[in-house]
Amino acid sequence: MPPRPPTAALQRSPQRASPGRQAPGVLTRNAALALLAAVFERRRPIEEALDALPSTLEARDRGAAHRIAAAVLRRAGSLDAVLEPFLRREPPPVVRAALRMGAAELLLLGTPAHAAVAATVEVVPRPFAGLVNAVLRKVAAEGSLEGLDAERLDTPPWLWSAWHAAYGPAVRAIARAHQVPAPLDISLKPGVTPPEGAVELPTGSWRLPAGTRAADLPGLAEGQFWVQDAAAALPAKLLAVKPGERVADLCAAPGGKTAQLAAAGAAVTAVERDPRRAARLRENLARLGLDAVVLETDAATWQPDGAGFDAVLLDAPCSATGIIRRHPDIPHLKRQSDITSLAETQARLLEQAIRLLRPGGRMVLATCSLQPEEGEAHLARAEALGLVPDPIAPTELPGLEEAVTPRGTLRTRPDLWADRGGLDGFFAARFRRL
Numbered sequence: 001m002p003p004r005p006p007t008a009a010l011q012r013s014p015q016r017a018s019p020g021r022q023a024p025g026v027l028t029r030n031a032a033l034a035l036l037a038a039v040f041e042r043r044r045p046i047e048e049a050l051d052a053l054p055s056t057l058e059a060r061d062r063g064a065a066h067r068i069a070a071a072v073l074r075r076a077g078s079l080d081a082v083l084e085p086f087l088r089r090e091p092p093p094v095v096r097a098a099l100r101m102g103a104a105e106l107l108l109l110g111t112p113a114h115a116a117v118a119a120t121v122e123v124v125p126r127p128f129a130g131l132v133n134a135v136l137r138k139v140a141a142e143g144s145l146e147g148l149d150a151e152r153l154d155t156p157p158w159l160w161s162a163w164h165a166a167y168g169p170a171v172r173a174i175a176r177a178h179q180v181p182a183p184l185d186i187s188l189k190p191g192v193t194p195p196e197g198a199v200e201l202p203t204g205s206w207r208l209p210a211g212t213r214a215a216d217l218p219g220l221a222e223g224q225f226w227v228q229d230a231a232a233a234l235p236a237k238l239l240a241v242k243p244g245e246r247v248a249d250l251c252a253a254p255g256g257k258t259a260q261l262a263a264a265g266a267a268v269t270a271v272e273r274d275p276r277r278a279a280r281l282r283e284n285l286a287r288l289g290l291d292a293v294v295l296e297t298d299a300a301t302w303q304p305d306g307a308g309f310d311a312v313l314l315d316a317p318c319s320a321t322g323i324i325r326r327h328p329d330i331p332h333l334k335r336q337s338d339i340t341s342l343a344e345t346q347a348r349l350l351e352q353a354i355r356l357l358r359p360g361g362r363m364v365l366a367t368c369s370l371q372p373e374e375g376e377a378h379l380a381r382a383e384a385l386g387l388v389p390d391p392i393a394p395t396e397l398p399g400l401e402e403a404v405t406p407r408g409t410l411r412t413r414p415d416l417w418a419d420r421g422g423l424d425g426f427f428a429a430r431f432r433r434l
């Protein structure tokens with residue numbers, strides 16, 4: 001019998017147990033399997049798959065499914081290495097995903113063996129139940145992640161090579177940083193008291209431990225803060241806008257940087273092409289009580305009336321390899337060929353962004369990518385198009401001087417600030433138009 005696709009498994013109730021004898025946690029594992037099928041089989045983002053889970057699924061089950069799926073996505077290579085000696089031939093994708101899930105629960109998440117095995121067996125097609133039961137019992141008894149070259153196993157070879165070429169031996173620390181969930185960083189509205197337990201970072205963001213849910217923090221609904229990694233908060237800081245300045249924020253949703261610019265008193269025009277994301281940007285600004293003009297249009301062709309802007313922030317769409325800690329599906333979704341086409345899109349947006357500046361105006365170009373093609377490679381192009389570099393001084397980022405390159409650009413990496421819980425990977429460069 002061919003394996004059932006996991007989405008079908010999700011809609012069906014237990015495939016093996018008779019009614020009333022369902023192992024606890026089957027709903028959770030079915031949901032986790034659906035998330036993994038979206039990423040591994042259909043190459044769709046896990047966020048989209050989370051939105052597609054049945055609305056009847058309780059928040060607790062949804063959260064648990066997300067945790068299991070994220071652990072698998074972070075450590076898929078290592079988990080496969082543990083499973084390898086117990087498999088005689090390649091199982092169908094749904095069975096491979098279930099085995100990875102079970103192994104992740106046993107070896108990473110501390111689920112008791114009987115619970116992890118029993119619930120996982122329930123969600124695979126019946127003909128594979130015996131295999132999954134036997135393999136997971138062996139993993140519970142003999143499996144170990146010790147002694148594996150986990151950093152390499154859990155990183156696609158093309159990313160490893162690219163990071164090794166760009167950052168040398170630090171590639172290992174970057175890969176290690178991807179193994180664990182990131183802390184929750186927030187930006188506070190000026191004058192607001194930080195939530196209890198938050199620690200201030202040298203760059204002004206506030207940090208809460210990994211696993212903290214923003215929705216559980218007091219002040220979210222009241223618009224006292226927004227979620228934003230400490231590195232993601234740097235490009236808008238580097239633009240150093242003054243009250244009243246006219247600023248264009250290109251590629252703006254969900255609006256972390258728009259909020260920073262608006263909170264600093266700038267007159268912001270935020271441009272976002274995706275209607276759903278533009279709606280989210282508007283909602284976020286409304287929640288925060290901040291003002292910006294939100295335009296739902298393509299920044300690459302947008303031609304505003306009137307004088308040029310004092311400043312432009314271009315937070316260009318990119319491969320997002322700098323935010324794998326928060327989005328562990330990215331290495332499974334992106335391919336090397338994506339980098340070239342994204343870099344071309346960024347170059348087109350950069351060209352347009354320059355036209356929006358008044359003479360003497362400032363620009364910050366940013367991407368949340370670790371790939372030099374989406375960062376440093378744009379410097380020569382920007383200069384050829386008439387921008388003059390405005391180097392960032394290390395003194396502008398006290399406590400994070402190591403992220404300022406000799407050329408005066410910003411390069412954060414997930415392995416920086418390791419003792420504080422790391423940072424997302426961002427590139428930013430600042431320019432002036434002559």
Ligand SMILES: C[S@@+](CC[C@H](N)C(=O)[O-])C[C@H]1O[C@@H](n2cnc3c(N)ncnc32)[C@H](O)[C@@H]1O
Nearest residue numbers: 251252253254255256257272273274298299315
């Ligand atoms: C990296 S995210 C921006 C994050 C945002 N700046 C923030 O700080 O919250 C990139 C955004 O650019 C949008 N985008 C992509 N291409 C665009 C284009 N040509 N014009 C306008 N928006 C675009 C995407 O829909 C996405 O919302």
